[in-house]
Amino acid sequence: MGWDEPMIGLDADGRAVKTADRPRFIHDIGRNELVRRQGWLDVHVVAEHRRAFIVHRLEEAFAQRQYPLRLRPGS
Numbered sequence: 001m002g003w004d005e006p007m008i009g010l011d012a013d014g015r016a017v018k019t020a021d022r023p024r025f026i027h028d029i030g031r032n033e034l035v036r037r038q039g040w041l042d043v044h045v046v047a048e049h050r051r052a053f054i055v056h057r058l059e060e061a062f063a064q065r066q067y068p069l070r071l072r073p074g075s
Contacts, residue, residue, distance in 0.1 A: 002040070003067075005067070006041075006061075006062060006065040006067040007038075007039055007040045007041065007065070008040065008041045008042075008043065008058070008061045008062065008065060008067075009035055009040050009041070009042045009043065010043045010045070010054075010058065011028065011032065011042060011043070011044045011045070012044075012045050012046070012047070013025075013028075013044070013045070013046045013047065014046075014047050032044065041061045041064065041065065043057045043058055043061050045057065055069075055071070
């Protein structure tokens with residue numbers, strides 16, 4: 001998921017990514033580095049993170065880019 005205009009991406013890993021899908025996990029590390037080199041902020045979260053924590057991380061990223069965070073109702 002991402003927002004093109006402020007160039008902010010949100011990557012969310014499920015509970016089993018590091019162990020069950022190791023090739024995908026390794027691929028994502030390289031992709032995340034490439035995304036950062038292109039000027040994107042990459043917010044990376046895992047399934048165990050609470051919604052409030054994720055929203056807080058997004059608020060920080062959007063503030064860093066001087067954009068307001070607008071979430072859809074119920075999201």
